[in-house]
Amino acid sequence: MSLMSEKSILPSKFLSCLMIVSLSILILSSLSLIRFGDNSFISRSVFKLILVNTTSANFKPNVISERIEPPSLSSVASPSLSSVASPNHTPRPIRSREVAWQVSNSSKKFGALGKDRRKGCVPNEALLRVYMYDLPPEFHFGFLGWKGNGNQIWPDVGNPSGIPHYPGGLHLQHSVEYWITLDLLSSNTPSVTRLCKAIRVQNSSEADIIFVPFFSSLSYNRDSKLRRKKGGVNRMLQDKLVHFLEGRDEWKRLGGKDHLIVAHHPNSMLNARRKLGSAMLVLSDFGRYPHKIANLEKDVIAPYKHIVKTIASSDSAPFERRPILIYFQGAIYRKDGGQIRQELYYLLKDEKEVHFAFGSVRANGINQAGQGMASSKFCLNLAGDTPSSNRLFDAIASHCVPVIISDEIELPFEDVLDYSEFCIFVGAYSALQKGFLLNLLRGIGQDKWTKMWERLKQIVQHFEYQYPSRPGDAVDMIWEAIARKISSKQFEIHTKNRYHRLQLIGKTS
Incomplete structure (x- = not known):
């Protein structure tokens, strides 16, 4: 028979003791859950995730x-x-x-x-x-x-x-x-x-x-x-x-x-x-x-x-203050997948609003490249002797929207960064079709470019070594x-x- 059925009344002191014991057990149980040593009930990784979320x-x-x-x-x-x-x-x-x-x-x-x-x-x-x-x-x-x-x-x-x-x-x-x-x-x-x-x-x-x-x-x-x-x-x-x-x-x-x-x-x-x-x-x-x-x-x-200086957000030129549409300066004649550079050079070198020229680190070349990127809306990142190059990260530091033409490229932290938010990707075959690249980039309006530019200013810190x-x-x-x-x-x-x-x-x- 239950206590209630017998209508028994417990002494008040016994009830108080029972409540104290119950409360003590509850506190000890909570502490054992929170503890995150090697033998704890909750693993350290779960505890860390709780910390991160709270x-x-x-x-x-x-x-x-x-x-x-x-x-x-x-x-x-x-x-x-x-x-x-x-x-x-x-x-x-x-x-x-x-x-x-x-x-x-x-x-x-x-x-x-x-x-x-x-x-x-x-x-x-x-x-x-x-x-x-x-x-x-x-x-x-x-x-x-x-x-x-x-x-x-x-x-x-x-x-x-x-x-x-x-x-x-x-x-x-x-x-x-x-x-x-x-x-x-x-x-x-x-x-x-x-x-x-x-x-x-x-x-x-x-x-x-x-x-x-x-x-x-x-x-x-x-x-x-x-x-x-x-x-x-x-x-x-x-x-x-x-x-x-x-x-x-x-x-x-x-x-x-x-x-x-x-x-x-x-x-x-x-x-x-x-x-x-x-x-x-x-x-x-x-x-x-x-x-x-x-x-x-x-x-x-x-x-x-990157080897060019990072532009402060407050100094970054907006769309209307970047007169160059497409910028590339670097080695043009490369082997392997880098042959696309010389083909694009002959397609773009005489176009208006395009800077496509040979460049090196000599004769103040790094400062010139930094100034050129900072004055450009789009910066070409082309495959060289290997799929990647430092030019992508120079462009990011300059808040110049990167145009990546490298079919085999792998990108840092791409499992957590969506590069399509601040980069334009163009297949090598398409880029070599006469007029394709120019028409594509000229068709990107100020609003869309500005959205990518703003995102560049947000993610630039992820590429800073210090x-x-x-x-x-x-x-x-x-x-x-x-x-x-x-x-x-x-x-x-x-x-x-x-x-x-x-x-x-x-x-x-």
């Missing part, structure tokens, strides 16, 4: 709430490849994505892209944990003339005056590895205010990905004069790197699949890429890679660093793209394990 979008990047003190660099072993100390490596378990990256419809909009909505940097909540090999300076900052004191491997990135400068001119366009390495080093530097997208960890078993800090593009550019000789410094460094990686337990464990290598110059890593192609590569395009080595399933396309990194800039976006690739790989691994683990249990039972 926290204010107003983010102040200069507020630091927590830092991890790094080990002293003075304790690092002698900076030679043979003496790079291996950490106490233990097999890293396959775990659920603690930082699973989900792209919602709202995140595709500018207001949510590249935004870290937490206040300051909380290392334990970083999007990525990255282990970076302590390669000797000859593989990275040694190219910039930097020499450490004693066994010092890395420059003091907390002191801006002590950071070596990357060479300017066309070399700068492929400087991706330089900015990524600086960003990782700054994650262990308390004096630097930065995002917490990627945090450098000191034990590879704790890492989501393992970064190989080789300035491969600069190695190629610096050694290009020796290409006709057998060997050369660039070839020697690639051989040493392959030997080093193939001897590491970290590489052997997954055959390098959890490693990250930047090879942004199309000719960088030419000798080593087949042996190291299992790693995740950061590239400018796939133009000189077989699909087995480089593809969108595992690799990341990163933007070139130190320290800021919300939504190129480095920030690259780390997010890497996280999405890792999440995709983990999904594939976990689905394959659905029945594999059951089979293993059956064999041992």
Whole structure:
């Protein structure tokens, strides 16, 4: 019989005790749900998604709430490849994505892209944990003339005056590895205010990905004069790197699949890429890679660093103050897919409102190109020796609507950016039909052009490389793209394990 049926009346003290106990149990249950450690009921990735969806979008990047003190660099072993100390490596378990990256419809909009909505940097909540090999300076900052004191491997990135400068001119366009390495080093530097997208960890078993800090593009550019000789410094460094990686337990464990290598110059890593192609590569395009080595399933396309100055939104000329309709200045005679340049040159060179001319970085060429793009409505981005070129990102920095004529091009961050909102795409065959391109662009009215121009001013920040990194800039976006690739790989691994683990249990039972 129930209490109500017996019409019994509980003493008031007993009721009070019962309410207190019930309330205590409720509070403890809530705390256990909120906790997001490795054994919690709610995974860390779900907790993060709750934070992202409930926290204010107003983010102040200069507020630091927590830092991890790094080990002293003075304790690092002698900076030679043979003496790079291996950490106490233990097999890293396959775990659920603690930082699973989900792209919602709202995140595709500018207001949510590249935004870290937490206040300051909380290392334990970083999007990525990255282990970076302590390669000797000859593989990275040694190219910039930097020499450490004693066994010092890395420059003091907390002191801006002590950071070596990357060479300017066309070399700068492929400087991706330089900015990524600086960003990782700054994650262990308390004096630097930065995002917490990627945090450098000191034990590879704790890492989501393992970064190989080789300035491969600069190695190629610096050694290009020796290409006709057998060997050369660039070839020697690639051989040493392959030997080093193939001897590491970290590489052997997954055959390098959890490693990250930047090879942004199309000719960088030419000798080593087949042996190291299992790693995740950061590239400018796939133009000189077989699909087995480089593809969108595992690799990341990163933007070139533009070499013209970025125009401030307030200084950007509107439609009526851009007298040039179509602008192109650069190398005209190219091989492979770049032959379209010379064909278009002969079609357009005598047309009114068209600037189509040869240009180079010499004789103030960069400033001239920047001024020309800033005075133009449309800027041509044509395939060269490879499908991509830095010209696209120069156009974006100039708020000149890019016209992309490159059928094989891959674009950075295209899974979260809709390029059709600020670019015009024209097939190569159509572009070579007499009058087609001119009629197409002349038919785009001021209202439509202005809408694309406004969008350019919104997304330009996603293609800016800077130190320290800021919300939504190129480095920030690259780390997010890497996280999405890792999440995709983990999904594939976990689905394959659905029945594999059951089979293993059956064999041992």
